[in-house]
Amino acid sequence: MGKNLAQKIFETHLVSGRCAGGENIAIAIDQTLTQDATGTMACLQFEALEIPRVKTKFSISYVDHNMLQTGFENADDHRFLKSFAAKYGIFFSKPGNGICHQVHLERFAKPGEILLGADSHTPNAGAMGMIAIGVGGLDVALAMAGEPYYLKMPEIVSVRLKGKLPPWVASKDIMLELLRRLTVKGGVGKIFEFGGSGVETISIPERATISNLGAELGATTTLFPSDGKTLEFLKAQGRKKDWIPLEPDHDAEYDRVIEMDLRKLEPLIAQPSSPDKVCSVREVAGKVVRQVCIGSCNNSSYFDLMSVAEILKGKKIHPDISLTITPGSKQVFEMIARNGALAILISAGARILESACGPCIGMGQAPPSHAISIRTMNRNFSGRSGTPEDQVYLASPYVAIACALKGSITDPQTLGLRPPRIPMPLKFLADDSLIFPPDSKPEAVIVERGSNIKPLPLRGSLEDSIEGSVVLKVGDNLTTDDILPAGARVLPLRSNIPAISKHLFERIDPDFFKKAKERGGGFILGGENYGQGSSREHAALAPMYLGIKAIFAKSYARIHRSNLINFGILPLTFEDPDELFKIQQGDHLRITRLRGVFLTEDFLEIENVTQNRVFKASHGLNLREREILLAGGLLNYTRNRTKK
Ligand code: MIC
Ligand code: SF4
Numbered sequence: 001m002g003k004n005l006a007q008k009i010f011e012t013h014l015v016s017g018r019c020a021g022g023e024n025i026a027i028a029i030d031q032t033l034t035q036d037a038t039g040t041m042a043c044l045q046f047e048a049l050e051i052p053r054v055k056t057k058f059s060i061s062y063v064d065h066n067m068l069q070t071g072f073e074n075a076d077d078h079r080f081l082k083s084f085a086a087k088y089g090i091f092f093s094k095p096g097n098g099i100c101h102q103v104h105l106e107r108f109a110k111p112g113e114i115l116l117g118a119d120s121h122t123p124n125a126g127a128m129g130m131i132a133i134g135v136g137g138l139d140v141a142l143a144m145a146g147e148p149y150y151l152k153m154p155e156i157v158s159v160r161l162k163g164k165l166p167p168w169v170a171s172k173d174i175m176l177e178l179l180r181r182l183t184v185k186g187g188v189g190k191i192f193e194f195g196g197s198g199v200e201t202i203s204i205p206e207r208a209t210i211s212n213l214g215a216e217l218g219a220t221t222t223l224f225p226s227d228g229k230t231l232e233f234l235k236a237q238g239r240k241k242d243w244i245p246l247e248p249d250h251d252a253e254y255d256r257v258i259e260m261d262l263r264k265l266e267p268l269i270a271q272p273s274s275p276d277k278v279c280s281v282r283e284v285a286g287k288v289v290r291q292v293c294i295g296s297c298n299n300s301s302y303f304d305l306m307s308v309a310e311i312l313k314g315k316k317i318h319p320d321i322s323l324t325i326t327p328g329s330k331q332v333f334e335m336i337a338r339n340g341a342l343a344i345l346i347s348a349g350a351r352i353l354e355s356a357c358g359p360c361i362g363m364g365q366a367p368p369s370h371a372i373s374i375r376t377m378n379r380n381f382s383g384r385s386g387t388p389e390d391q392v393y394l395a396s397p398y399v400a401i402a403c404a405l406k407g408s409i410t411d412p413q414t415l416g417l418r419p420p421r422i423p424m425p426l427k428f429l430a431d432d433s434l435i436f437p438p439d440s441k442p443e444a445v446i447v448e449r450g451s452n453i454k455p456l457p458l459r460g461s462l463e464d465s466i467e468g469s470v471v472l473k474v475g476d477n478l479t480t481d482d483i484l485p486a487g488a489r490v491l492p493l494r495s496n497i498p499a500i501s502k503h504l505f506e507r508i509d510p511d512f513f514k515k516a517k518e519r520g521g522g523f524i525l526g527g528e529n530y531g532q533g534s535s536r537e538h539a540a541l542a543p544m545y546l547g548i549k550a551i552f553a554k555s556y557a558r559i560h561r562s563n564l565i566n567f568g569i570l571p572l573t574f575e576d577p578d579e580l581f582k583i584q585q586g587d588h589l590r591i592t593r594l595r596g597v598f599l600t601e602d603f604l605e606i607e608n609v610t611q612n613r614v615f616k617a618s619h620g621l622n623l624r625e626r627e628i629l630l631a632g633g634l635l636n637y638t639r640n641r642t643k644k
Contacts, residue, residue: 021255029114030115033062034060034117034118036074038136041138065356066078066494076453080448086438127210134535138567157255160257170209172210173265174262174265184529194210200228237428267399267411268280281412305336320407360378360379373393376395467588468547471512500542527553528553530560533557549569604616
C-alpha cells in the first residue's frame with residue numbers, strides 16, 4: 001500500500017505509536033516558533049523546566065503581534081524575549097522583520113521537517129512540504145526542551161486540484177470554497193494534503209495562503225508536496241540546499257478524497273462574522289464599503305502586494321475608502337520599496353503600515369461602526385477588529401482592491417482591467433540582519449524582566465471532588481477571541497495572567513470576572529467546536545487562574561482542548577447531547593470521587609445539585625491526557641516525571 005505525504009514525514013519522526021488513523025503517536029520536533037503574544041508565557045514555561053539550552057535543531061522567537069507601543073508593556077516584553085532567546089539558544093526576529101509565518105516561509109521552512117508553532121496559523125509552512133502544527137505555548141516549551149509532541153494520528157484528506165485558476169480568481173478562493181463546503185469545524189482531527197495536476201500551477205506564496213487557512217477549518221495541518229515550484233522558491237531565497245523532493249506514492253491511500261476543478265471557481269468572500277459564511281462576490285456586490293485592509297500572514301507576500309500595485313498603477317482609490325496595506329515581512333517591504341511598487345501604493349492613496357499583524361488582531365485600524373471592512377485576512381470573528389458588532393468580510397487581494405477602487409463590494413472580473421501577472425523573482429532580497437542568533441556565551445546573558453512579566457500561575461493536582469456553579473453558558477463555535485479578546489487594550493497583558501483574567505469573556509458577559517472571582521471559579525457550558533480559532537493558551541490559563549475546573553461542551557476545537565488539558569481543566573462532553581439544554585447557567589454541579597474513577601472510567605457522574613439530578617459526562621481522554629489532568633497540568637506532569 002502506498003504512503004501519503006503526511007505518513008512519510010510522520011514516519012521519519014516517529015518516537016512512539018503507529019502512523020495509522022486514530023492511533024496515539026509521539027513525534028520528534030525539528031523546529032519551533034513562538035510569537036511575542038504567546039512567547040513570553042512559553043519562555044516562562046521553558047524556564048520552569050530548568051533546561052539550559054533548547055534541544056531542537058532550530059527555534060525562533062518572533063515579535064509581530066504586540067507592536068503598538070502605547071505603554072511600556074510591549075517594549076519591555078520585546079526586551080525580555082530578545083535576552084531570553086540569546087541565553088537559551090533561540091534565534092530572535094526583531095520587531096520590523098515581519099509576521100512570523102511570512103518570515104518563516106521565506107527563511108526557515110524546510111521540506112520534510114516538522115515545525116511546532118505557538119500560533120494557530122503555523123500550518124502556513126505546510127506550503128513548503130513540511131508538517132507544521134499550531135499548538136499552545138506550553139507544548140512549544142516542551143518541544144524546545146527536547147520532548148516529543150503527542151497527538152492522535154489525524155485522518156488524511158486528499159484535496160485533488162485540477163486545472164488552473166481563472167483570471168481574478170486567487171488561491172484564497174480555493175480555501176474559501178473548502179470552508180463553504182466543510183465549515184469551520186470540518187477539519188478537526190484531519191490533515192489536508194493538496195495534490196493533483198492543479199498544484200503545479202500554484203506558486204509557493206499562493207500555496208501558503210491556502211495552507212494558512214487550514215486553521216480556519218480547524219485542521220491539524222495542511223500540506224503540499226515539495227516539487228519544482230518549491231525548488232524555484234528556495235533557490236530564489238538563496239536556500240537551494242534546503243530542498244528535497246517529496247511527494248506521496250502514486251498509489252497512496254487517503255481517508256477521504258475531495259476533488260476541486262479550479263476552472264470552475266469564481267471570486268468568493270466570507271461574510272460577517274465567520275470564515276465559513278462564504279458566498280460568491282457577485283451575490284453581495286454593490287454593498288457600500290468603508291475600509292479595506294490588505295495584509296496579515298494570509299495575504300501579504302511579495303506576490304500579493306505586487307498584484308495590488310499592478311492593479312492600482314496610475315489610479316486613485318475611492319474617496320470614501322480607508323485602505324491599509326501591510327507588507328508581510330521586511331523582505332517584501334524592502335523589495336516593493338526598491339522596485340517602485342510602494343510608490344504606486346502610496347500614490348493611489350493607501351495607508352502603509354509596518355510589517356506586523358496589525359489590523360488582523362485589532363492592533364489599530366478598528367473599522368467605523370456598522371461599516372463594511374473588506375480584509376485579506378483569515379478571521380472575521382465578531383469584534384476581533386476592535387469595533388463591536390463589526391462587519392468584516394474576508395476575500396483575496398484582487399477582490400479587496402476592486403472594492404477599494406469602487407467603494408463598494410466589487411467582483412474584480414467586472415473591472416474591465418487586464419489581470420495582473422507577477423513573475424516569481426529570480427532572487428528575493430534575503431537580508432537576515434534583523435534576526436539575531438543566540439549568544440555564544442549564555443552564562444553572561446542576563447534576562448531583562450520588565451514589571452509586566454508576572455510569575456506563571458500553577459495549580460495543584462486534580463482534586464478528588466470538585467463543585468461549583470455554571471458561571472456561563474455559551475453557544476456553538478465559540479472562539480478564543482470570545483473567551484479572551486486580543487486587540488490593542490488586552491494583548492499587552494499576555495505576560496500578566498492576574499491582569500488579563502479580568503478580560504475573560506468580557507464581550508459575552510461583562511460581569512464574568514466578578515462572578516467567577518466571587519464564586520471561586522466553577523464550570524462553563526459550551527456547544528460544538530468550543531474554543532475555535534487562536535492557539536492562545538491564555539484562554540485556558542486565565543480560567544484556570546480563576547478556578548474554572550471543567551468545561552462541558554458538545555465538542556472542542558483541537559488546540560483549545562489541548563490547552564485546557566495542559567492547564568488542568570477537564571474538557572468534558574455529554575453522554576446525552578440534550579443535557580446541554582437541561583443545565584442552566586447558575587446551576588450548582590458536583591463531581592465526587594474523581595481521582596478514584598478518572599483513570600479507569602470513561603464516564604463521570606455529575607450531580608446537578610440545583611436540579612437534584614445526576615447526568616453522565618464523557619471525556620474521551622487517552623491515558624496520558626488523564627495522567628496530565630491528575631497531575632494538575634502538563635508542566636506538573638513533566639516535572640513529576642523528570643524528578644522520578
Ligand atoms: C490570531 O490570529 O488569533 C493570533 C493572535 O495570531 C493567535 C495567537 C495569539 O492569540 O497570540 C493564533 O492564531 O494562534
Ligand atoms: Fe498575526 Fe493575524 Fe496571522 Fe494571527 S492571523 S499570526 S494575528 S497576521
